[in-house]
Amino acid sequence: MRFYRDLGLTEFYRRPVDAAILEQWEAAAAGPEQQSAESAARQAAPPFTHSQFPLSGEDIMSARKAQFSSPFIAAEVPREERAAALQMIREEIGDCTRCALHKGRNKLVFGDGSPTARLMFVGEGPGADEDAQGIPFVGRAGQLLNNMIAAMGLTRDEVYIANVVKCRPPGNRTPEPEEGATCSPFLFRQIDVVRPQVLVALGATAATYLLGSRQPLAGLRGRVHAVRGTQLIVTYHPAYLLRDPRQKKEAWADLQIAMRELGLKAPGKG
Numbered sequence: 001m002r003f004y005r006d007l008g009l010t011e012f013y014r015r016p017v018d019a020a021i022l023e024q025w026e027a028a029a030a031g032p033e034q035q036s037a038e039s040a041a042r043q044a045a046p047p048f049t050h051s052q053f054p055l056s057g058e059d060i061m062s063a064r065k066a067q068f069s070s071p072f073i074a075a076e077v078p079r080e081e082r083a084a085a086l087q088m089i090r091e092e093i094g095d096c097t098r099c100a101l102h103k104g105r106n107k108l109v110f111g112d113g114s115p116t117a118r119l120m121f122v123g124e125g126p127g128a129d130e131d132a133q134g135i136p137f138v139g140r141a142g143q144l145l146n147n148m149i150a151a152m153g154l155t156r157d158e159v160y161i162a163n164v165v166k167c168r169p170p171g172n173r174t175p176e177p178e179e180g181a182t183c184s185p186f187l188f189r190q191i192d193v194v195r196p197q198v199l200v201a202l203g204a205t206a207a208t209y210l211l212g213s214r215q216p217l218a219g220l221r222g223r224v225h226a227v228r229g230t231q232l233i234v235t236y237h238p239a240y241l242l243r244d245p246r247q248k249k250e251a252w253a254d255l256q257i258a259m260r261e262l263g264l265k266a267p268g269k270g
């Protein structure tokens with residue numbers, strides 16, 4: 001309940017709390033090992049078969065390559081084909097050496113969660129824990145993100161999570177513009193496939209690449225932006241919230257905008 005307490009939302013303690021939410025928070029407190037095992041199982045996407053798509057494999061790859069450099073939003077993928085479509089993007093990325101970040105990579109971090117999620121989070125890039133496990137947001141910041149997701153009344157496997165760059169920048173530095181520009185088209189394609197109702201940009205780097213322009217985070221928070229046919233909310237990166245927990249209340253206000261757009265109520269709220 002630390003996330004709620006830091007927000008000053010003590011009234012929740014007077015109401016019954018969903019047992020499943022408590023279990024999630026306990027799992028988050030137990031550390032990333034259990035979560036990583038669950039995430040690994042979730043990542044096992046069904047094998048792609050050409051019969052799932054109306055085009056030949058070669059046609060699809062050509063279309064995907066054209067889309068790589070296109071600002072236009074791809075045609076909607078049927079819900080039942082989204083896992084396979086994501087897997088196809090992952091296969092196209094392959095053992096990527098398109099930018100310099102591949103040199104220090106241990107594991108490429110593609111994405112995690114539901115291919116049909118209504119809510120998608122976008123971070124900056126993998127950290128050390130993510131680089132070791134190949135799964136986004138599994139370190140301390142990931143545990144906080146799990147708590148934030150639970151506070152919204154959702155579970156991690158109901159959302160989709162990805163980053164602007166898929167390989168860890170050395171020393172967790174901000175990706176260079178060339179690195180972000182090279183890798184972000186893959187993120188855009190993930191967004192186009194998942195087609196979430198709401199995107200949440202975690203931090204200024206994610207907001208910059210999603211909006212296509214660099215603006216101060218303060219000016220982007222507190223309102224709904226339109227990006228790639230979906231609604232974008234901008235908030236702080238969980239790693240920043242770990243450094244400055246006073247901002248959790250502001251982050252919660254941002255998440256409540258996302259909840260409003262999704263028609264969600266916080267657990268315990270009638």
Ligand code: SF4
Binds near residue numbers: 183
């Ligand atoms: S960060 Fe992206 S573009 Fe760069 S090497 Fe990794 S996957 Fe390829």
